[in-house]
Amino acid sequence: MTGEILIQQPGNSVVTDLGRTRGPRFGLPVNGALDQYSARAANILAGNLDNHPLVEITALDFRMKATTDILIAVTGAPLTLTVGGRPASQWEPVSVRAGESVSLRGIHRGLRAYLAIHGSVEAETLLGSAAPDTVVGFGLQLKEGTTLLTRRSVGPVRQPYFDLPLFRLGLERPSMGSDLLVDVTDGPDVAEFGESGELLFTTEYAVSGRSNHIGLRLGGELPERTTTGEVLSRGVPVGAVEVPSREELLVLHRGRGVTAGYPVLAVVTSTGLDVLAQARPGDKVRFRKTTVAEATAVHRRSRAQLETLRESVNTVFGLLGIGCRPQWQDLPVAACS
Amino acid sequence: MSVLTASPTEIYESGDSAVRVVAISEASEQNWLTVHGLANWLENCGAEGLHGAVPTYDSVLVEFDPLLVSARQVRAFVKLGLLELAHADESAKAPREFDVPVVYGGGYGPDLERVAEHQGISVEEVIRLHIEKTYTVRCLGAPAGSPMMDGPAFPKPVPRLKDPRLSVPAGAVSVAGRQAVIAPAMAPGGWCVIGQTPFSVLNIRREPLVPYKPGDILRFRQIRPEEFSDYAGLELEPLEPGVQP
Structure with a gap:
């Protein structure tokens, strides 16, 4: 089921992705999410492909609400995340009910946050990318009242007891500071x-x-x-x-x-x-x-962590039936005890 | 069939996701053919992990995904590409020609008189030299796929503005150093603007976004200010072969 996301307070936010890798040969910069690790992590935590369009929020507070139940993940700089007024965790999947406000406030110790929505949002593309390009005048800068079409609704996934956080996927967060x-x-x-x-x-x-x-x-x-x-x-x-x-x-x-x-x-x-x-x-x-060799090794290690995260997310989402039929009934009884 | 002898090259590390290949022969035309031929080959070789190649005058920046290929593997691709150039048939790629109407001076070319004064020639002479030349698009540059071209036969190189403009309109026709360019999109700029074309150059609803590519031919033609609006909304398009403007 598709739905809409209504931007209530845009701050400084855009819809972007990992960038326009085909751009440079045509004289266009690659652009895209500036913190690629956080952007990839947000999409993986939301059960998306790494390159799906997501929201990049720079420095200022941001608020939105959805017309359907959705699943989101927020990564990047530390901030105060609330859903329907309740505190929620960054760097974990978060379930949002229709009508609840999602609020990102007080970005600190860093500058940019990433918000991915399970199933992603509809976005125009230029040379295969939704990333804004300010020079050629392409891209979606969010404004108060902007609506984004979501591609997939996810029923509420919530711990029945005291609303404790349901997911503990334990991804290594990049260190931030001044x-x-x-x-x-x-x-x-x-x-x-x-x-x-x-x-x-x-x-x-x-x-x-x-x-x-x-x-x-x-x-x-x-x-x-x-x-x-x-x-x-x-x-x-x-x-x-x-x-x-x-x-x-x-x-x-x-x-x-x-x-x-x-x-x-x-x-x-x-x-x-x-x-x-x-x-x-x-x-x-x-x-x-x-050295280039050492830099490549470090980069590959960090991407390997994201691959491990992807496997965990696939397993958990598969069991819960997010994006597919629930599979927890298929588990042997012993595994659930 | 014309066969290219590739210039000798040097390859420089440029971070974990790019290498710079520089053609180092004494012949600048051969260097330019080498880096553009190599860029085309790399674009079409289908190697996984290669994002693309940005060729300019004597160099090409090859960008890649360091997760899928290493800088060392990319060097091997480059060397293979350079060997393959000797077998490439360049004759199939006949250049297309573009006719570019320009209003010179006044509000359209605020730096025309400054350029004339610096060159020690008349404004009319600057315009004549600019129109006289047949330009080859050397590469696509910033911003937005600007056609970078070797400049007119001015007596000396044109200095850049001391205070770059915060905004130069789309269609601005500029010169700097020994180079000439048209601005496809509004952007800041430090080049001397001597005129403006009414044609729209950039179209982000079309692929490619600009109509010319490296190797194509451009000619400028003077029009009167009152003719500017006659071209409103028209896009720069290649001439039909054999047709005179």
Whole structure:
């Protein structure tokens, strides 16, 4: 059964997904959820595919209600989650009855939260992705009164005794706070910075308020290019660390312009980009050098945790009949005792 | 059948999800053909985990999913692609041509006089040099698939604006350094805007979103300001082969 979600207080929220991987070849940035781990986790906890459209909520409070019973999961930065006025857990599936308000308040120690709805929501796509692109004017920025069509209703799943949380899936949550450690690998143009490139690893940088999904601006001691001359425009990777001015370090994130003419000093790792996605203005950032091989290993370990989570969710949802016929009757009696 | 001799290349690590391949021969045309040929090959090779390739002038950024392939495997794909280029038939891809009407100067090209003054030539001469050239789209750049082209035969490179504009309208025709471009979408910009085309370039309801691709040919043509509205709502489209504008 389909239903509607009514946005009562949008804060700063959009419908997005994991990004437009086919975009860069056409000159469009990849965009999509800035904290990819949290976005994937939210969708997995809601029983969705990783790349299903979900809501990204940045910094400000958010409230919505649904016309049908739904199942949701909220991940990302710590916040106060209530459903129908009752406290509910982040990083676990949460059952919501028709008409109940879902409220996300007081995002802290991080910047972005993710809200996935079982069965996902209807969203237009561009080059295969629902992710907003502010430059070409595509995407769904939520406003008060926006309605989202949900694809699947889920009957109430609730602990009959005292409404204790039903799920304890125990996913490792990313650590958050105001002192961030970000892993980088040497960039393709590291040689152009000579010895001053080492400043990147000995300086504590402060996140500027002018940071956004395109890039983070960081104040602190700046490495300096030792070569001169125009650089031909080249494709720049997400995570590129550049020094475009004498004022700030620029770390490009998923909304970055696809080509640019600045030398790339270093590149933030995939997991480091998730850390930066949660950086608040004023937070401190230190960079740590790693290798591509080590960064890949760390990334693969974190994705393996999500695969374990997916298996747990599939098992639990299968037993409860979420998205399928309940299977708990099929269990041998001994398993239930 | 024209056969391309690929330029020698260097491959640079660019994080855990991309590598940069740079063509390093002395011949810039050969480098450009090499990186675009390689990008096309990578797009079509069907390797799992390759997101895509972003070719520009002498380099191509190859993006991939580090869960499915490693940087080392991607290097192997790149080397295979470069070998395959020698067998690719480039003759099938005849460039398409585009006619781009432009209103120069005034509110349409606020930097036209500044460019003329810096070059030490007249405004009319700037326009003449801009129209005279036949442009090849070198690559699609930011923002929104802008056609990056080698610039007109001006006496010297055009400096970028000291204070970039917060907003440059769609259709803006600009120059900077030794390059020329049209803006498909409104965006901030530091290039000198010398004119504007009334054609709409970007259409997000269509795929591809912009009508040209690297290798296609563009020519600019001057129109009067009062003609601008005659083109309202029209999209930039390739000319029929053999048709003169």
